[in-house]
Structures are given as C-alpha cells and as structure tokens.
Amino acid sequence: xxxxxxxxxxxxxxxxxxxxxxxxxxxxxxxxxxxxxxxxxxxxxxxxxxxxxxxxxxxxxxxxx
Numbered sequence: 509x510x511x512x513x514x515x516x517x518x519x520x521x522x523x524x525x526x527x528x529x530x531x532x533x534x535x536x537x538x539x540x541x542x543x544x545x546x547x548x549x550x551x552x553x554x555x556x557x558x559x560x561x562x563x564x565x566x567x568x569x570x571x572x573x
Contacts, residue, residue: 524553525563526560526563527564528563529565529566529567530565531567531568532567532568533567533568534570542564545564546562549562549563549564550562
C-alpha cells in the first residue's frame with residue numbers, strides 16, 4: 509500500500525520551526541530591521557497546513573570593546 513506524502517506528513521512526530529540568529533546585534537541601528545526579521549518567523553507550513561514555531565536570538569559583545 510502506497511500513501512501520499514500529505515497523509516504521511518500528518519502522522520509524523522516532531523515539530524517544525526524557523527530560526528534566525530542576529531550576530532553582533534549592537535551594530536543593528538534600525539529597529540525596522542529587527543521587526544522585519546520577526547515578521548518572517550511565524551507562519552504556516554504550506555505542505556501540512558500546521559503552524560511553524562519562530563525563534564529569534566540576538567548575540568553581541570559590548571560596543572567599543
């Protein structure tokens with residue numbers, strides 16, 4: 509018996525996510541840049557119709573160090 513990928517994907521375990529890491533975030537001076545990235549994270553998987561988790565991390569060192 510052969511099943512379609514759409515029906516198989518609905519029975520798979522696990523979770524799906526989008527991940528963005530902003531390195532040297534202290535040098536990002538425009539808030540709109542971060543807001544734009546945030547808008548790209550949470551959405552729907554077009555194949556399964558299930559929601560995606562969004563994770564945004566920001567790392568940096570002190571400016572001038």
